[in-house]
Amino acid sequence: MEEDDVVCLDASFFVNDNYQLTKFSFGSQVLELYCLQSASICMAADYDLTGQLVWPGAVLLNNFLSENEELLRGCSVIELGSGVGITGMLCHRFCREVVLTDHNDEILEKNIELHESSQESQAGLKSEKLEWGNSEQLEKILQDHPEGFDLILGADIYILIIVISCIIFQQCSIPSLFDTVEKILRVRQQGNCKFILAYVSRAKVMDALVISEAIRHGLLVSEVTGTRTIVKNLEGVIFEITCGRTQATGNSDS
């Protein structure tokens, strides 16, 4: 084949971005946003596309938050791995300020624009690019929020699937996730920041790794009573993760 016969297509040509405007209800809260209906894995994109749809973890977390609005009232929140942004958007109805973050924030931006054009007030809602473990990006966010946050939220945020040259890798980003979580938690020296993690179990090895990584970072993990449930045929639970008293040791109720 001659070089002239080769047609090079940009990776974006293969990416499914046929987002549908979709309505979701959590208790009395109804949210509408753009998302895919099922996961798309693009063999040509060397980046993470897992955030294009709403995951079971977000359903679990949003149901929990809509039943416990008082946890959110007047709070400042940072969400990690926001995906389409459904959790942050719900929080925005109750919180003082919400920062949605992801390392791939394309769909997030689109949904924030949609939100902006709706009747809802935009005050206190923004998105930032944040790759876990990236100190520079985190510093930039913390410069704007020197007092830190009341809550860190995360739903289904411990696996990353990337495709490089047709090979699918499941990359473990749990250590860098907890590096970021620990840094944000420790901004509040009084220890009054907590990480609420909606965890959906997919592999025993992952279950153990999440807990052990939190403990390695000197954090305390406790299961929120009554939250263990089945979501989309998988077992899910809400964990509350806080700063331990010492850096080196931690307790887990789970």
Ligand SMILES: C[S@@+](CC[C@H](N)C(=O)[O-])C[C@H]1O[C@@H](n2cnc3c(N)ncnc32)[C@H](O)[C@@H]1O
């Ligand atoms: C499984 S999706 C969950 C999305 C959303 N929280 C939900 O439950 O619908 C994981 C999200 O984490 C993001 N993510 C994965 N690894 C990341 C990393 N190292 N840094 C920042 N974001 C990451 C992905 O882009 C994706 O949006």
